[in-house]
Amino acid sequence: MSAISGVMQDYLKAIYKLQQGRDSVSTSEIAARLGVAAASATNMIKRLARLRLVAYSRYQGFVLTLAGEKIALEIIRHHRLIELYLAQHLGVPLEQVHWEAERMEHVLSDEVEARMATALGNPVQDPHGDPIPASDGTMRDVRYPKLETLAPGARGVVAHVSDQSPALLRRLARLGVLPGAVLKMLGRRRDGCEVEIEGRRLTLSHTLSESVRVQ
Amino acid sequence: MSAISGVMQDYLKAIYKLQQGRDSVSTSEIAARLGVAAASATNMIKRLARLRLVAYSRYQGFVLTLAGEKIALEIIRHHRLIELYLAQHLGVPLEQVHWEAERMEHVLSDEVEARMATALGNPVQDPHGDPIPASDGTMRDVRYPKLETLAPGARGVVAHVSDQSPALLRRLARLGVLPGAVLKMLGRRRDGCEVEIEGRRLTLSHTLSESVRVQ
DNA sequence: CCTGGTTTTTAGTGCATGCTAAATTAGTTT
DNA sequence: AAACTAATTTAGCATGCACTAAAAACCAGG
Numbered sequence: 497m498s499a500i501s502g503v504m505q506d507y508l509k510a511i512y513k514l515q516q517g518r519d520s521v522s523t524s525e526i527a528a529r530l531g532v533a534a535a536s537a538t539n540m541i542k543r544l545a546r547l548r549l550v551a552y553s554r555y556q557g558f559v560l561t562l563a564g565e566k567i568a569l570e571i572i573r574h575h576r577l578i579e580l581y582l583a584q585h586l587g588v589p590l591e592q593v594h595w596e597a598e599r600m601e602h603v604l605s606d607e608v609e610a611r612m613a614t615a616l617g618n619p620v621q622d623p624h625g626d627p628i629p630a631s632d633g634t635m636r637d638v639r640y641p642k643l644e645t646l647a648p649g650a651r652g653v654v655a656h657v658s659d660q661s662p663a664l665l666r667r668l669a670r671l672g673v674l675p676g677a678v679l680k681m682l683g684r685r686r687d688g689c690e691v692e693i694e695g696r697r698l699t700l701s702h703t704l705s706e707s708v709r710v711q
Numbered sequence: 712m713s714a715i716s717g718v719m720q721d722y723l724k725a726i727y728k729l730q731q732g733r734d735s736v737s738t739s740e741i742a743a744r745l746g747v748a749a750a751s752a753t754n755m756i757k758r759l760a761r762l763r764l765v766a767y768s769r770y771q772g773f774v775l776t777l778a779g780e781k782i783a784l785e786i787i788r789h790h791r792l793i794e795l796y797l798a799q800h801l802g803v804p805l806e807q808v809h810w811e812a813e814r815m816e817h818v819l820s821d822e823v824e825a826r827m828a829t830a831l832g833n834p835v836q837d838p839h840g841d842p843i844p845a846s847d848g849t850m851r852d853v854r855y856p857k858l859e860t861l862a863p864g865a866r867g868v869v870a871h872v873s874d875q876s877p878a879l880l881r882r883l884a885r886l887g888v889l890p891g892a893v894l895k896m897l898g899r900r901r902d903g904c905e906v907e908i909e910g911r912r913l914t915l916s917h918t919l920s921e922s923v924r925v926q
Numbered sequence: 927c928c929t930g931g932t933t934t935t936t937a938g939t940g941c942a943t944g945c946t947a948a949a950t951t952a953g954t955t956t
Numbered sequence: 957a958a959a960c961t962a963a964t965t966t967a968g969c970a971t972g973c974a975c976t977a978a979a980a981a982c983c984a985g986g
Contacts, residue, residue, distance in 0.1 A: 503943070523964060536944055538965055543942090555951060555964060585800070586826040596823055603814040611801040718973065738934060751974055753935055758972090770934060770981060 498547065502602040505571045506530060507540050508549060511560055512568035516637070520557035569629040574601040574609060576622035576629075579659075581612045583623045590623055590674070591665035625656035625675035625709070640709035643700070644689055646681040652710035653678050664707055671698055673708060713762065717817035720786045721745060722755050723764060726775055727783035731852070735772035781848050788844040789816040789824060791837035794874075796827045798838045805838055805889070806880035840871035840890035840924070855924035858915070859904055861896040867925035868893050879922055886913055888923060 500508075510529045514521045527537040545552040549564035560568060578597040582588040588596060604612075613619070613631070620628055629635035640655040654677045657668055668674065672693055682690040688701040700708070715723075725744045729736045742752040760767040764779035775783060793812040797803040803811060819827075828834070828846070835843055844850035855870040869892045872883055883889065887908055897905040903916040915923070 501942075524962095532943090533945060534964065535946080535966080539943080542965095582823065586823065586830060588823060588826060592822065596820055599818040599820075600815070603818060605811055605814075607807065608797065608801065608803060608811055611803060615801060716972075739932095747973090748975060749934065750936080750976080754973075757935095 500547075500549075500567060504540070504544060504549075505567065505602055507537075507544060508560065508564050508568040509571050509575075511550065511558070512565060512572065515559050517639075520559050522557050566633050569633045569635060571601055572635075573629040573631065574604045576626055577609060577612050577616065577619075578604065579622045579624070580616055580619055580628070584616065589666070590669050591662035593623060594659040595662070621675070623675070624659045625654070626659070640711055643681075643691075643705045643708040643710050644684070646710055648681055648683040651678065651680045654708060655711040656709040658707035661707070664704060667704060668708065671700075672696075673700070673704075679710075715762075715764075715782060719755070719759060719764075720782065720817055722752075722759060723775065723779050723783040724786050724790075726765065726773070727780060727787065730774050735774050737772045784844040784848045784850060786816055787850075788846065789819045791841055791843040792824060792827050792831065792834075793819065794837045794839070795831055795834055795843070799831065804881070805884050806877035808838060809874040810877070836890070838890065839874045840869070841874070855926055858896075858906075858920045858923040858925050859899070861925055863896055863898040866893065866895045869923060870926040871924040873922035876922070879919060882919060883923065886915075887911075888915070888919075894925075 507526060507530065510526050511521055514525050514529060523537050523541065524534050526541075527534040530537070541550060541552055541558055544550045544564065545558070548561055549567065550558045551561050552558035575597045578600050579593040582593045582596055583590060610631070622628055625640075627635050627637065638655075643652070643654075646652050654673055654675050656675060657665065657673065659665070673679070677693060679691045679693040682692055682697065684690075685699060688699055688703075689705050690697065690699045692698075722741060722745065725741050726736055729740050729744060738749050738752050738756065741756075742749040745752070756765060756767055756773055759765045759779065760773070763776055764782065765773045766776050767773035790812045793815050794808040797808045797811055798805060825846070837843055840855075842850050842852065853870075858867070858869075861867050869888055869890050871890060872880065872888065874880070888894070892908055894906045894908040897907055897912065899905075900914060903914055903918075904920050905912065905914045907913075
């Protein structure tokens with residue numbers, strides 16, 4: 497009885513991401529993140545609380561319980577394995593894999609998950625540079641600094657690009673700014689910053705460089 | 712407005728399969744096939760009729776319209792491509808691919824569908840021997856005779872094995888009775904029939920041989 | 927052609943998930 | 957501390973899709 501629905505999985509995943517480094521999440525935050533009305537979020541949170549997947553007391557915000565976090569990490573693992581699989585084995589363009597994974601993550605069986613992981617060589621990172629949780633529910637969480645924090649003249653390796661905007665991602669991909677790429681910060685400009693990458697020199701708008709993190 | 716839901720897709724697929732070679736399908740048939748109450752089926756049929764996906768007049772049964780058939784074939788294509796992909800590229804055991812595909816078929820984008828088809832070399836058959844509809848919605852439908860119709864002494868090629876029972880399928884797979892396998896009918900026995908396959912001789916129970924078709 | 931049995935449909939419900947509008951609580955400002 | 961504002965919750969309702977029970981239509985045997 498009461499299996500975790502796909503919608504619930506989305507809530508758990510969103511809460512997981514929002515609560516990182518914070519001590520609680522508010523109703524309006526998930527509502528905004530998931531694009532639903534605040535009342536709908538309240539409703540679902542109460543349902544998740546009844547299932548002991550989030551700890552909640554009204555008007556005070558909430559966090560995942562261990563059980564909730566376990567499910568969230570499982571879904572995130574699905575998501576990131578699918579992204580990587582689609583990119584590597586089927587050549588799906590990077591800016592598309594996020595939205596494909598968003599739908600597939602809810603129907604991936606443990607069996608197929610395991611086989612995909614094996615086919616990929618048990619990877620630890622998805623194509624955006626995000627860590628893939630292990631099947632035991634462990635994830636090392638590293639937070640890389642934004643590209644703009646790199647001092648002029650310094651070199652860095654792209655560690656992460658945002659998965660939120662397909663258009664942005666496509667532009668970054670075309671410029672070669674993807675996880676693993678080595679670049680050198682040349683300096684800040686009025687509307688962004690100038691970097692050198694693979695011998696080419698380019699200016700990244702503020703919007704673009706905001707979505708790149710380096711190591 | 713009114714996108715075709717996953718549940719609707721299941722109804723369309725079921726109607727497609729039931730109406731093969733018949734001139735109409737009854738409420739109780741889909742209800743049985745989908746494991747829902749007759750009233751639920753009536754309800755959904757009326758909804759599909761409003762969307763012009765089935766032609767329906769009450770108490771008289773129904774059939775798919777061209778638009779409905781197009782969607783049904785698209786889902787069947789998804790299903791069979793996924794089955795084949797899982798079997799060939801991820802090594803998922805044959806008796807499992809049907810149920811995996813049953814969930815994934817509803818979330819496969821055209822993009823990923825096309826890439827899977829390419830990776831598989833635009834196949835025309837799934838691992839059970841069922842034909843895969845083309846992306847333009849064409850499917851050649853061949854109906855093969857049951858194994859038991861093979862005359863004693865005659866040779867045949869396994870063309871199709873049923874996808875309905877995982878347990879049966881596992882047994883067939885273990886015996887090597889899979890699409891493409893060449894076998895020779897030795898004769899009927901009281902409880903099934905005896906065949907020779909790859910030099911080995913085996914007796915297939917009636918239940919088993921019922922789910923095998925030959926060419 | 928009527929009557930009993932089967933199939934189908936209608937009516938009324940329940941649950942998951944969403945919404946808006948109204949009520950409540952929290953937090954901030956004077 | 958009172959009062960205003962912003963966030964949250966409650967109340968009431970809609971839609972998709974299932975169910976059961978009752979009514980209606982169809983079909984077959986007499």
